[in-house]
Amino acid sequence: MNPGVIDLSVWQLGLALLLVAAVALVSLRQALGLERDLALGAVRTIVQLYGVGFILAAVFAAARWYWVVLILVVMTGVATHAAVSRLSKPLPRGYSIAAAALTVSTAATLAYVIFVVVQVRPWYDPQYVIPIAGMILGNSMTGAALAGERLQGELRTRAAEVEARLVLGFSGREAAQPLVRAALRAAMIPTVNGMMTVGLVQLPGMMTGQILAGSSPLVAIRYQIVVMFMLAAATAIGALIFVRLAVRSYLTPAHQLRRYLL
């Protein structure tokens, strides 16, 4: 155990659970009807995190590249499912599109950060690769889902505009370009805003964790700067690939808008 960290006993976790119990009490008193979900959420938090903790502990101890890659594949699969299920309307070939977008954006960003920026040795050191990949995937997923959701909304409300361009002889891609742009902007704005306010409103989770774990704040902020830039890239790449592929599901090679899918 890191000497700078106070270990938490099961009893201490129990004390933290009292906080949720307090929320449940508020829910009961105010008739919010959230007690069941709250209880389920608390149980899931404990079970999921313990599960992940045991798996990670095993992978850290084994320190084999194939275990790390397997974990990355599973994480990408879960993120793919989460991105697709966040869309309000089913997207044709949604799973393949999300999987492609998340795999490419994560692989590209992760490789750059691990090999070029941080220069982790060995490259598969789970202590670095897994948390960094997790952050990248989470942001790629949010970017892809936001962009996809926005693209679907834009297509529904602006179908007539797309067709007005098609009947003037524009290609499907040209006709949908302004909508693609709007979707990409919607996906990027939270990340850009995050870069504007980082550290001013609250300390980012990773930096907080690093400081709690005993790192100097000056080391922690350097990591956080890398993370901010890395997440911007991951969001942009994920959203870009997702939207570019998704819009093709709504268009045909004959430059038609498949309206019945909207």
Next chain:
Amino acid sequence: MPEPIFAVERLSLAHSARRGVPAVPILKDVSFTVERGQALTLVGASGSGKSSLLRCLNRLVEPSAGTVRFEGRDVRSLEPRRLRRDAAMVMQSPVLFEGTVRDNLLLRPAGVGGDYSDASLARTLGEVGLDKELLERDASTLSGGEMQRVTIARALLGDPRVLLMDEPTSALDPPNAALVVDTVSRLCESRGLTIVAATHQPELVRRLGGHLMYLVKGEARAYERVDELAARAHDGLQAFLAGERGVEAAAP
């Protein structure tokens, strides 16, 4: 006998939104021809397939069965972007983009030919009954009727041989609708344009002449010459044409 500009054979259209969901038939076995320089009006209740039929003509929609020939060639063998400039379409609700009327008239894919000079823009605006002063106006400040006529002018600038119109007057109030009817029927004569229009307006049907096709739930129930129909004994279609009966009640 000259070749028809459009020859539609046994056209059917059905779309299912998802796998496993049975397809809803939209058009059933529709056949007709349109002669060059003639008009065809598509009449029928909402949901009878008029718009879908028009959209098959410029291949905005892919039929499930049957063929559409444009000037003798199957539309599937034509470049869709070229086809859509030759058979230009005017939509039900006018879509104008951000910018001035001039910006909207100049909007076209890179590399397409045509006369887009100021003189040509002014002349084309004149053809649809609009003043060339309008060129510098912000498109969003136009009235509905002006907007629709700008979209017609925009379609004409591509020098089309056919104008496909999807209820061009239904989003307009009666005076503006009358102006558009007037504009369109004069174009038919002055340019020798072939016009295929879906409409609820007997006025437009009478002024365009040519043929009328009455659709019921995707099927062609009647295909008649408008001048013969007008002279004929009283029936549903004749009553519609005379403006005495709404389109739903006109079924032959």
